[in-house]
Amino acid sequence: MGEKRNFRVWRGDDSSGQLQDFQVEVNEGEVVLDIIHRLQATQAPDLAVRWNCKAGKCGSCSMEINGKPRLGCMTRMSTFEPTETVTVTPLRTFPVIRDLVTDVSFNYQKARELPAFAPPAGVAPGEYRMQQVDVERSQEFRKCIECFLCQNVCHVIRDHEENKPAFAGPRFFIRAAELDMHPLDARTDRKDMAVEEQGIGYCNITKCCTEVCPEHIKITDNAIIPMKERAVDRRYDPIAWLGSKIFRRDQLDRPAGYATTAVASRPNAGTTSSPAEHAAAAGAQGDISMNWHREAAVGHAAPVGPDGKLPVTEFTGELAGAQSPFGDDVAFPMAVQDITYQHPTKPDEH
Numbered sequence: 252m253g254e255k256r257n258f259r260v261w262r263g264d265d266s267s268g269q270l271q272d273f274q275v276e277v278n279e280g281e282v283v284l285d286i287i288h289r290l291q292a293t294q295a296p297d298l299a300v301r302w303n304c305k306a307g308k309c310g311s312c313s314m315e316i317n318g319k320p321r322l323g324c325m326t327r328m329s330t331f332e333p334t335e336t337v338t339v340t341p342l343r344t345f346p347v348i349r350d351l352v353t354d355v356s357f358n359y360q361k362a363r364e365l366p367a368f369a370p371p372a373g374v375a376p377g378e379y380r381m382q383q384v385d386v387e388r389s390q391e392f393r394k395c396i397e398c399f400l401c402q403n404v405c406h407v408i409r410d411h412e413e414n415k416p417a418f419a420g421p422r423f424f425i426r427a428a429e430l431d432m433h434p435l436d437a438r439t440d441r442k443d444m445a446v447e448e449q450g451i452g453y454c455n456i457t458k459c460c461t462e463v464c465p466e467h468i469k470i471t472d473n474a475i476i477p478m479k480e481r482a483v484d485r486r487y488d489p490i491a492w493l494g495s496k497i498f499r500r501d502q503l504d505r506p507a508g509y510a511t512t513a514v515a516s517r518p519n520a521g522t523t524s525s526p527a528e529h530a531a532a533a534g535a536q537g538d539i540s541m542n543w544h545r546e547a548a549v550g551h552a553a554p555v556g557p558d559g560k561l562p563v564t565e566f567t568g569e570l571a572g573a574q575s576p577f578g579d580d581v582a583f584p585m586a587v588q589d590i591t592y593q594h595p596t597k598p599d600e601h
């Protein structure tokens with residue numbers, strides 16, 4: 252039997268609420284989410300909390316513990332003094348639904364506004380190749396578990412609802428940076444979008460987002476600052492400026508000879524079904540140079556209801572998001588014979 256410790260938990264809904272005091276048993280090795288579960292089991296069966304994996308990987312149990320954004324399942328009770336009252340409140344940046352559960356659909360809306368990875372035209376799924384160094388460069392950003400603690404702590408939107416339409420937030424700056432440094436992403440407007448559509452200029456590098464990230468992603472140093480620098484280079488570099496005056500825009504963005512067909516409308520996108528057909532298609536595509544400057548279709552935001560939220564059917568039905576970068580006629584999982592993974596340094600084993 253563990254000792255009883257003091258907790259204050261926020262109870263309420265979108266209309267009102269207050270902090271409620273509890274005394275709950277705490278055992279050695281437990282985390283805050285264990286205590287919330289014990290509270291549900293013994294004193295507050297209707298206490299709402301979102302959680303899933305209890306292993307720091309699903310990003311569901313984000314909450315504020317003694318005012319700091321944390322994962323409930325990764326915050327050990329031994330972090331606190333035994334006499335300390337532990338205060339648990341919902342994320343402050345997002346509207347409360349009930350108790351510790353908030354409506355984080357702002358983040359899904361921002362995710363939809365960011366155009367998906369756009370592979371180069373003329374390269375079929377299964378034929379993408381990139382250097383290991385490029386894989387590793389953005390590997391850090393792919394560790395994101397979408398807990399939205401960074402979004403919650405960012406002062407640009409934390410107490411400024413009015414900034415939300417113009418600001419995507421640190422989670423989506425790392426996504427934009429990841430795509431911008433991806434050697435196979437054919438979009439050339441990631442930097443401009445970061446400035447004009449995602450509002451990266453609002454960020455003044457306070458590094459609070461980096462501080463709370465449970466995956467220890469160096470959001471500011473490795474994503475936001477380099478992205479800001481690249482955006483500045485593009486906009487204010489005198490040589491780039493001079494180039495933009497000498498050359499026409501289409502000469503800069505799409506050199507002559509590059510195909511402009513969107514991946515989704517390539518006639519042979521994903522239609523190969525046998526090794527022989529695939530080899531023929533691959534041979535034909537091998538003759539086409541990569542189009543690094545292809546114009547990709549802009550992603551579509553899903554329609555929201557009058558309350559500004561996504562309809563429930565959006566999550567249960569077929570998603571009406573941005574088109575698949577592989578083309579709409581590619582079924583997943585792909586047939587094994589259609590996947591031609593081959594290490595660049597090894598001979599083709601097919």
Ligand code: SF4
Nearest residue numbers: 405454456457458460
């Ligand atoms: S560094 Fe930028 S994005 Fe991160 S919390 Fe500060 S203002 Fe927000």
Ligand code: SF4
Nearest residue numbers: 395396398399401464
């Ligand atoms: S970047 Fe870090 S803090 Fe932000 S959503 Fe991803 S894992 Fe969470």
Ligand code: FES
Nearest residue numbers: 304305310312324
């Ligand atoms: S329950 Fe999955 S991250 Fe905490």
